[in-house]
Amino acid sequence: MPKIIDSEQYRKELLSKCFDLFAEKGYANVTTRQLSKELGVSTGALYHYFSSKKVMFEQLVEEISQQDVRMLSDAAKKAKTLTERIAALEACLIENQDYFVKQAVIWTDFYQHTELEEVLNNPVFKQVDERYEQIMMTLLGLSDAKLARFIWTLINGVLLEQVSTDGILSFTEQIELLMKMLTAYFEKHSTQ
Template sequence: MPKIVDRAQYRQELLSKCFNLFAQQGYGSVTMRQIAQEIGVSTGTLYHYFPSKENLFEQLVEYISCQDTDEQNLAEIRQMPTLQARIETMFAFITRQEEYLMHQTLMLVDFCRYQGREAINRHQYFSPVAERYERAIVDCLGFQDEVLARAIATFIEGVIIRRLYLGDRIDIAEQAQILGQMVVAYLEK
């Protein structure tokens, strides 16, 4: 009897196996053949699910953004009684996930460098992903200001990038406290 495969679940399994390869080697350095070999499938299987490396990467970014903003990951933040506490809890989550977030950031930067700024602006690869993160920020922190959510996402990404090249000189808890104070002051005006 033929094996029944849940295509969506199998696609997610393939995507989850690809993350480390892209994070370690970068988008531009990896071929579909290397990806297939690394995750233990034939190139035909890989192309069956993903018509191109670009498509695979886009689906990977979509997949990890869904994982990152999963209800289970956000519940702890929502439970905090004050905005300041929710921001500090969000940054505690970032601290626990720091290595993963650094790999994710490097992977995205490498893809953007490979594609070029014009292609990124034209195609808007990650607009839906950015909007998902911004909605999660609005939902977790409990305000309805999309511009503020975008600013917080930008601040978080900046902290991650600065930690990459400055290491422990950038104190995540300290940054969370400062951001919380700025956001509270902004919302009170």
């Protein structure tokens, strides 16, 4: 029980430690006792850093979205042509497969456990949603926001499939297939 000096720093550490637990069991199936045990602190300490389990989860979701943006932004930097961009996205997803699967699970869980009105009115989540749209537009050099969002939707579909099959189906294969579909679609619809 060393005394924590950088409180903000420690809060983020706690968040990153609870990522796996929430991803594996889901919000409703993780108890605060499990959380505190896993994080190596008392339940009281948890409430010192987060005003409730719900708030903790929300802050985790926020944290994740920032990390996603960071990862995908980095992936986009070197790619120039559409083919290169698609390859870069594919590589980033495959490289960070475990992370992205967990992330997708947590988002799904979040939407499932939050009142819709609350989600839609929450400025943080509006912004997060827009960030995903934006990053997909930038990454693939698209001008159509809906298309960008749609591609992210399909990726999420593949990520969530991993959960239900525990990776029996090859993630790499599926992402490659998805990217081939995208390529076919772009080829067909950009030349017309």
